Amino acid sequence: MDKKLLGIDLGGTTVKFAILTEAGEIQQKWSIETNILDDGSHIVPDIIESINHHLALYDMKPEQFMGIGMGTPGSVDIEAGTVIGAYNLNWTTLQQVKSEIEKGTKIKFSIDNDANVAALGERWKGAGDNEQDVVFITLGTGVGGGIVMNGQLLHGIAGCAGEVGHITVDPNGFECTCGKRGCLETIASATGVVRVARKLAEEYAGGSKLKARLDNGEDITSKDVFELAEAEGDDLALMVVDKVTFYLGLACGNLGNTLNPSTIVIGGGVSAAGEFLRSRVENYFKQFTFPQVRESTKIKLAELGNEAGVIGAASLAK
């Protein structure tokens, strides 16, 4: 009988679990709340308990699993299986995740950061079509990403490969939390889109619902901006979308010029704007790539949504 994979997507509010076949089909899934109290010291024991409970429930044995894979926030030492600096989990000191979970479940354990794991998921079962070379960009509160080349995740010397949110797209741009200027994240994250809206609104004189709402002091989200642009053709909102997609297209273009993946997959909350976003990013991507890349690298929307994490995590266990 084929062995199973167990994927875990550890987030600041929930821990998602799934049991998959080797072929990547989800057979069971469940989730628990993430208890970040007491320096996050309950998280790993809760994960172990939940796994053992569900294995008993489904009448499964550790020997039936190839392994467990997990995606986590923070800085991961993939060899040692440790995590540090995951602030939304209250993990500020080194966490021995691998050794504890292996001890508690008797199943082999692998770990990587959440963006890398989502990249693996979209590459394997999502928009990446299981191709050898796939880049994943996630546009959420921040901008992250993961790069698969020659079928392998890239990590780099200090584990920072795939940190596409800190690509400098505008040397004179907004200040970033990382300390430098003009990072993609300052423009194309959910907060970045709103930042661009406020900035352009300052200089905007025409009629615009977005302008009026900003001037009224309303809380605006990136979703509002894209909706006003797409559904109402709001002039200022369209300018914001143009600026955001220009810089996204520039970053995707240079990822294409550098890596020539078969696909650059765009996911995360901001990508809910869908084809309206994708087609505009693609137009700028074409402007910023040389012909062979323009013709061979595709820009696609992510397909797995929330499941990219557990699926990609499971693939770590293969």
Added chain:
Amino acid sequence: MDKKLLGIDLGGTTVKFAILTEAGEIQQKWSIETNILDDGSHIVPDIIESINHHLALYDMKPEQFMGIGMGTPGSVDIEAGTVIGAYNLNWTTLQQVKSEIEKGTKIKFSIDNDANVAALGERWKGAGDNEQDVVFITLGTGVGGGIVMNGQLLHGIAGCAGEVGHITVDPNGFECTCGKRGCLETIASATGVVRVARKLAEEYAGGSKLKARLDNGEDITSKDVFELAEAEGDDLALMVVDKVTFYLGLACGNLGNTLNPSTIVIGGGVSAAGEFLRSRVENYFKQFTFPQVRESTKIKLAELGNEAGVIGAASLAK
């Protein structure tokens, strides 16, 4: 006894050959003129003849070799071992390089493009210190490069990975031969440096030997620009160097933010400017990278010069 490697660096004027140990030590080297007449149809037969002649000379047998590796201009199909579109060789139609050389020498043959092969060389025996993740940029007539990650060359879906010369560094910049604007190559190649000098000279009003020489209609090279800047502190030349290294630092920074290699190696003719160039690129690299990359990715000058090609080519045969 250890088997040997045979590396070939095929260029528009000469073909360089070297016999190496498995450890990468050059034991013999020679070169022949590249005969590009008759649509480059003499090139492969000349290579075969030269190899067989030298094997006889050194009393060596095909069985003593692990293989032959070659770097070539043009578009390479590494699986098929074919080359097309190498215009400086007059190879405009598909060339069956692998099958002919294997038939003519009875030695296993591998091939890749010249920039990738030079990247392998610098990574293995040069500034890359044989690390797993090394990016190589060559600043010559054009700007090319090669990327080694997880110890493997990256090719991408259409073989364009590593084409760092076409990274868009200035969306409003100079037109490039590739059809788009603001490619790194338009600024940081040998001709790019001169282009920047002419552009800045137009708007420059102060005293400058470089300005005077340009106004006199003298032929200026990138070497002249760097010499005037370093040796004479020429004000306009320093401005040109600042602009070139700003964009090189931006491109290296984004390669660092994306890939986090242990080293970005800068080679090619323009890199003869040495530490004067490197230190300035490094300063801008630091400005354009986030802290973990800034602290872990190094900027170095290439160390192998002309031998990077044969050494890297030989490593293809391992």
